[in-house]
Amino acid sequence: MISPARWTAYHTLVRVAKDQAYVNLALQHALAKRELSDRDKALATEIAYGTVRRQLTIDQLLAPYVRRGLRSMESETLTILRMSVYQLSWLSKLPAYAVTSDAVELAKRVNPRSASFVNAVLRSYLRDGTDWEKRLDSLREDFDDIAQLSLLHSYPRWMVTRLVATYGRERADAILAAGNRPGVTSVRVNALRASVESVTSALAAQGIVDIERGSLYDGALRIMGAIDVERLDLYRDGLLTVQDEGAMLIAPLLRPEPGMRILDMCAAPGGKTTQIAELMRDTGVIDAYDVYMAKVQTIADACSRLHIASVRARLGDGRDVLGDPPYDAVLVDAPCSGLGVMRRRPDIRQRRTEADVAALTALQADLLRHACRIVKPGGYVVYATCTLLPEENEQVVLRVIDELEGAVSLDDIAGDLPASLADRVTVGLTLTPEMFATDGFYMARLRRN
Known part of the structure; x- marks a missing residue:
């Protein structure tokens, strides 16, 4: 049985690849189709966003295992391989056997002819080790500095070039790295209906205690962990709004x-x-x-x-x-x-x-x-x-x-x-x-x- 999280992530990513859908909207649509636990929602979100975020690097890591080239592959098969490599290399706590098994089962469901190919590619990838940074070291030797930053952080070259020119190499490196870290959930308290203190207490009463006051805006709270704020009564009742603190x-x-x-x-x-x-x-x-x-x-x-x-x-x-x-x-x-x-x-x-x-x-x-x-x-x-x-x-x-x-x-x-x-x-x-x-x-x- 395929993990509900991986099934949901796959359907999100294949829509992004084939229909040019936005990942956030495609994920919302996929999540609405089936009831997932909070844990599975969090994993599906991490796989979907992480695969898109790291796509440039993933493709570089995959390329040596696909002789005919990634562009020749069907979207469904390439999507399965991309999301699997993301899990194997960036989500190391997930058992490799579960990732590869679900990948093969996914291939059997959506493109049966590709199942053995998916299995062979992932097994070869695992044999060579899943430390993506070590793999990149060998790939980056002949690259210039911009190309190395592009590959390391998974941004297109033109973006890296512009950021380095504007902020300098060191700060651009930090900006690029920050863009790969998932953001915390920031909320703005509706001062017409509540206070920061009352909202904090109400969240704590629901077991949400890992909260910080905003450092830039007095009416802001930062909620740690994977919380679906829009399901909270506080949100539905208009006491808070999801908004980045910046x-x-x-x-x-x-x-x-x-x-x-x-x-x-x-x-x-x-x-x-x-x-x-x-x-x-x-x-x-x-x-x-x-x-x-x-x-x-x-x-x-x-x-x-x-x-x-x-x-x-x-x-x-x-x-x-x-x-x-x-x-x-x-x-x-x-x-x-x-x-x-x-x-x-x-x-x-x-x-x-x-x-x-x-x-x-x-x-x-x-x-x-x-x-x-x-x-x-x-x-x-x-x-x-x-x-x-x-x-x-x-x-x-x-x-x-x-x-x-x-x-x-x-x-x-x-x-x-x-x-x-x-x-x-x-x-x-x-x-x-x-x-x-x-x-x-x-x-x-x-x-x-």
């Missing part, structure tokens, strides 16, 4: 106050929108836009769950929003390459290309430029991304400031950030994943003159 720093930069009229130009899924509403005590108006109706509904659903009434979830492009009258403040949480969130979105490594960056910077500048035109004099525009590339971050901000010829100016955000980050502010702040075990974000604030 992301929690962005909405307060708007300096929202009760009664304000604020625009969130790219609002889905609604985490920052609802945080703004909480900071405004759910008074005033927040117009929250997205270009897809399904995402607009996600914003509306989040507001409903949190009992927030001040948000108007709207379908539309933020660049078309009229500022009549002008807004008190505008948030531009711009679409980006996502290089700061690859631990949670590992398929970005396969999906993003270097060519995407140029197209994104044009969109980002358009959004920021329009935001600056529809905010009132003296009002703030906060520009944020979840990427680490200066081309999408400070260079966009400086470009728009220059183009608007004195209409807006860069505002100092150091006083609105934790003391541990204040001295890192230059043209805004880039928060990288290795600093505080958060996702990576960029944030800057402009003021309309």
